[in-house]
Amino acid sequence: MITIYRTIAWIISFALLSMLLLPASSLGQGEEVTSYISRYGQNEVSTGYYEKYEVRPGNQSPLVRKFRSIDREPFAYSSTAALIRIRSRLADSHRGIKFYNNRRCEECHINETHDIHTVRENITCRQCHGPEPIASIDHYYSPLNPIRRHAYVCAKCHEGASASFASYVVHEPAAGAISTRSSFPAMYYSYWFMLALLAGTLAFFIPHSLLMGLRELFGKKKDK
């Protein structure tokens, strides 16, 4: 009787051990993709619910959005225009703007031309925002909608870009501005912290060095 138990135990242990040497059973059912293209979920910071909501990114934008009073000059005062003053969800974000065809992007969006993408890499507006009509970034079918921005826009240059990666703020607000404190607090506080550190260090050590130099220059003999 004991011999049988022992034999069974041996067989089970042998089977378990040999399983370690065999390739994982799931590999036989692998998808037909190259190893480089891995599942989206492996490249993503998110809630962890990948399979069901595979293309829905988490709420990762650092920007705290608020209704802001926009510059209304180019907008006609009419009941139609009033409906489209909040332009973040339109198929044509510039709908209803007077003399739109004769205008250039930077006439209104001058602050959006100072970022690293524009200045360093010479990226033009249309390379990301697309041709006319330019859809609002929150319009459901816009390529810049956060649900597909990483794949449709960022990944054109940044191979492997994920939704997390796409939460990088290309058009950054002015880091030190008071409005940034409410819209991008992390940037506001790191800016003022570093600026205070820089100013404080130099404000202390430059006079310190100068006084040390002056005192040594003029007061040396008296101390001896």
Next chain:
Amino acid sequence: MQKTRIKRFSILDRGFHLFLILTFLTQTATGFSRLFFSTGWGKSLNSVLGGYQTTTLIHKWVGVLMIWGFIFHTLYLLTRIDWKNPWASLFGPDSIVPNFKDVKHLWQRILWFFGLGSPPRIGRWAYWEKFDYWAVYWGMPLLAITGLALMYPIFTSRYVPGWTLNIAVLLHRAEAILAVSYIFIVHFFVGHLRPSSFPMNEAMFSGSIPMEELKEEKPAWHDQLKNEGKLETSKVRAPSFLYKIIYFIFGYAALGFGVYLLINGIIYSRYITLH
């Protein structure tokens, strides 16, 4: 040449300093050529160094080299602690760790500036030397972490949200500007322009200081060496004339290059954006 000289820095200390001079100047030149890219000066700096892509590449490689230097330096630091009695070695007179005495020295120094007291009796490391050291020591990991995050943005954004890169750019630039302005203004002034150092404080290259300088600048260390009976064993030979010529030329080349970058940086400072 016959003056008595006391050993101040080991060959390894000087090696770390030389490493830092070379890497720091390289990083400043390549970093400034990126920071001032939108100006004419930045563009010419870029073209001298081989173009925008090349300066970026140099900046990254030298950055990784600096990280290795930092790791080796930290390992070296750990060997310098007397592990049988760590507290005494960390807060003893030979330690570079700041302690309460430094605050006292600073206060005495401020009084002395205005003729209200005698100068502090400074030990082996003056409080501003300690500040120099620890400023670099905490600045390097900050630059390294933000730099690596920006070097591998896709990888980084797997673990942290992508907007952290916005903050990383800001911190990297701000810390670099802080380091550059501190080194090229305060550190250069103390090392070269200060009357007691002028034309150049040679200690970091020759490794030794004259006995008179020891008595005047670091009286407490002099007393300590005397009490421990180490004054005689710490005596070293003066550096050879040829070596002196070499390190004077090198020191002034580094100084001139740094001042050149600093002055142009100040001239074009209105084009700096921190993000």
